[in-house]
Amino acid sequence: MNSESETVNPMRFAQRRTVADPARVLILGGTSEALQIAAHLAARSDVMVISSLAGRVNQPRLPVGKVRIGGFGGVDGLASYLKQENIAVVIDATHPFASRISRNAEIACQSAGVPLIPMERPPWQPGERDRWVTVPDLQAAAALVNNQASRVFLSIGRQELGAFSGCSSAWFLVRAIERPDELPPKSKLILNRGPFHLEAEIQMLREESINLLVSKNSGGNATYPKIQAASELGIPVVMVDRPAKYTVPAAATPADVLLKLEELLGYPI
Numbered sequence: 556m557n558s559e560s561e562t563v564n565p566m567r568f569a570q571r572r573t574v575a576d577p578a579r580v581l582i583l584g585g586t587s588e589a590l591q592i593a594a595h596l597a598a599r600s601d602v603m604v605i606s607s608l609a610g611r612v613n614q615p616r617l618p619v620g621k622v623r624i625g626g627f628g629g630v631d632g633l634a635s636y637l638k639q640e641n642i643a644v645v646i647d648a649t650h651p652f653a654s655r656i657s658r659n660a661e662i663a664c665q666s667a668g669v670p671l672i673p674m675e676r677p678p679w680q681p682g683e684r685d686r687w688v689t690v691p692d693l694q695a696a697a698a699l700v701n702n703q704a705s706r707v708f709l710s711i712g713r714q715e716l717g718a719f720s721g722c723s724s725a726w727f728l729v730r731a732i733e734r735p736d737e738l739p740p741k742s743k744l745i746l747n748r749g750p751f752h753l754e755a756e757i758q759m760l761r762e763e764s765i766n767l768l769v770s771k772n773s774g775g776n777a778t779y780p781k782i783q784a785a786s787e788l789g790i791p792v793v794m795v796d797r798p799a800k801y802t803v804p805a806a807a808t809p810a811d812v813l814l815k816l817e818e819l820l821g822y823p824i
């Protein structure tokens with residue numbers, strides 16, 4: 556990493572960009588919000604949008620506009636990429652649980668002198684009827700649910716199922732977009748991609764006699780119906796808290812991100 560941090564020069568953005576010299580905006584993606592922001596910006600001729608995906612899913616939902624796939628090679632790799640590609644602004648619209656890329660983005664942007672717009676969708680909050688036990692991480696969730704009587708709905712993605720590999724007592728209904736490398740010892744796998752709907756979620760929880768749900772507190776609408784379904788059926792939820800992502804305040808929505816981008820570029824977006 557460059558030891559000397561460059562400062563951001565607002566004059567860089569004072570002039571309206573043109574088709575010949577568009578503002579190059581990098582979106583760190585992997586979320587529905589990143590897709591929305593990319594679709595909005597790709598329609599403009601004064602902005603050139605590049606979306607970056609980690610490459611975890613074999614058939615990702617591809618954003619509109621230019622896309623690159625794969626890690627950058629840590630902070631140094633990302634800082635070099637920003638300079639090589641002459642990136643004017645970085646928008647970090649990654650998932651609330653993708654904390655490493657966000658930390659890297661904050662440091663790399665500072666080092667390369669490129670402004671960063673971080674976005675983090677608000678977490679879900681428990682309602683009056685919700686029965687949540689909040690835990691700090693998936694290991695704590697695994698320790699809590701490993702009981703012979705537990706029939707657990709586990710929908711946490713496929714990367715971190717290893718946290719439940721030692722759970723030999725509980726039974727798990729695992730839902731993922733693609734087949735995971737490992738599953739808990741006693742489990743059934745469903746492959747499916749959201750958004751999901753309340754009625755279908757209620758039916759699934761009933762049919763599988765689920766009596767416990769483990770969820771990351773991802774926020775957003777796409778996967779919220781499982782939380783609503785648990786609430787309707789009186790099923791307790793082990794809710795995994797978010798890791799800390801940024802040292803600076805983050806935008807909450809794509810609209811907030813676009814407002815911040817407007818401020819930086821100095822013209823309406």
Ligand code: NAP
Pocket residue numbers: 583584585586607608609611624625626627628629630632633648649650652653654655656657659711712714771
């Ligand atoms: P992470 O732990 O924060 O990042 C691990 C490494 O993956 C990063 O250091 C970076 O590699 C690479 N990476 C992550 N996001 C990237 C991106 N958008 N473009 C290029 N490289 C990226 O991330 P994660 O939790 O594994 O999540 C990976 C991706 O899946 C993210 O884009 C996130 O938005 C999406 N996602 C995650 C979750 C979740 O629950 N974690 C859920 C839904 C979607 P280098 O250091 O080599 O640059």
